[in-house]
Amino acid sequence: MDSIPANRRFWNKISRAYQHEHDPQIGATPRLWGMYAIPDAHLNALGDVKGKRVLELGCGAGQWSRSIAAEGANVVGLDLSEAQLTEAARAMGTARYPLVQGAAERLPFAAESFDVVFCDHGGLSWAPPHLAVPQAARVLRHGGRLVFNVASPWFEACYDEEARHVTTTLQRDYFGLHTVAEDQGAASYQLTYGGWIKVLRAAGLIIDDLIEPRPDAGTPNGYNKTDPPDWAHRWPAEMLWITHKP
Ligand SMILES: C[S@@+](CC[C@H](N)C(=O)[O-])C[C@H]1O[C@@H](n2cnc3c(N)ncnc32)[C@H](O)[C@@H]1O
Numbered sequence: 604m605d606s607i608p609a610n611r612r613f614w615n616k617i618s619r620a621y622q623h624e625h626d627p628q629i630g631a632t633p634r635l636w637g638m639y640a641i642p643d644a645h646l647n648a649l650g651d652v653k654g655k656r657v658l659e660l661g662c663g664a665g666q667w668s669r670s671i672a673a674e675g676a677n678v679v680g681l682d683l684s685e686a687q688l689t690e691a692a693r694a695m696g697t698a699r700y701p702l703v704q705g706a707a708e709r710l711p712f713a714a715e716s717f718d719v720v721f722c723d724h725g726g727l728s729w730a731p732p733h734l735a736v737p738q739a740a741r742v743l744r745h746g747g748r749l750v751f752n753v754a755s756p757w758f759e760a761c762y763d764e765e766a767r768h769v770t771t772t773l774q775r776d777y778f779g780l781h782t783v784a785e786d787q788g789a790a791s792y793q794l795t796y797g798g799w800i801k802v803l804r805a806a807g808l809i810i811d812d813l814i815e816p817r818p819d820a821g822t823p824n825g826y827n828k829t830d831p832p833d834w835a836h837r838w839p840a841e842m843l844w845i846t847h848k849p
Pocket of ligand 1: 607610611614629660661662663664667681682683684687705706707708722723724725726729730
């Protein structure tokens with residue numbers, strides 16, 4: 604299924620409200636990962652990007668790209684939604700960086716153009732991984748790194764669609780994970796642990812680490828209700844893959 608048109612419409616429609624609600628958390632300080640805004644300084648996932656050619660896949664309003672542009676990275680922010688790119692342009696700091704409209708499934712860049720490709724609930728959550736991962740690998744130079752944060756299969760399998768919160772009960776099949784229906788016909792994607800390993804290896808990437816970001820008890824989830832509130836302190840809500848192209 605081609606989810607590009609529906610995802611573009613969806614993000615164009617919700618962009619303003621999404622940024623109004625979430626930008627204060629995502630952009631509070633530089634380099635914050637995921638639903639619990641865990642500092643990269645605690646996780647050491649992205650590393651030093653000064654002087655490196657970096658692509659953010661699904662940059663949204665560019666909170667990450669803005670931070671690393673200010674550190675001296677040559678970053679490009681790519682996103683499917685023109686409304687999200689408008690927000691990124693509006694929020695750009697003095698360190699300017701290019702914004703490109705495009706889909707993670709069909710990256711408009713030459714092979715081996717980047718030293719680092721990364722995203723935080725971006726293109727690798729909203730494009731089919733079997734299409735987006737090979738594209739990310741293609742545009743990386745040899746030795747370059749693909750680093751990305753996505754929801755964990757635990758989180759998806761325990762998510763109660765009707766109540767719209769995460770529970771301690773399995774709500775859907777683990778092996779049924781793949782396409783997750785979002786509002787208004789949009790789709791996001793989730794693989795099993797084995798599914799991610801297969802897709803990454805098939806794209807020729809080496810897996811260096813799988814970080815399971817663990818918020819302190821009492822850290823609020825800025826996006827989803829969980830029951831109990833400290834769910835993600837007890838079970839992994841996200842997975843942060845660290846890979847490289849040999
Ligand atoms: C949750 S936001 C991620 C951005 C930022 N890290 C954040 O947390 O807000 C998801 C972004 O992915 C973008 N997106 C959706 N489908 C995409 C695709 N196929 N290719 C690239 N970006 C896509 C959306 O427009 C949106 O800006």
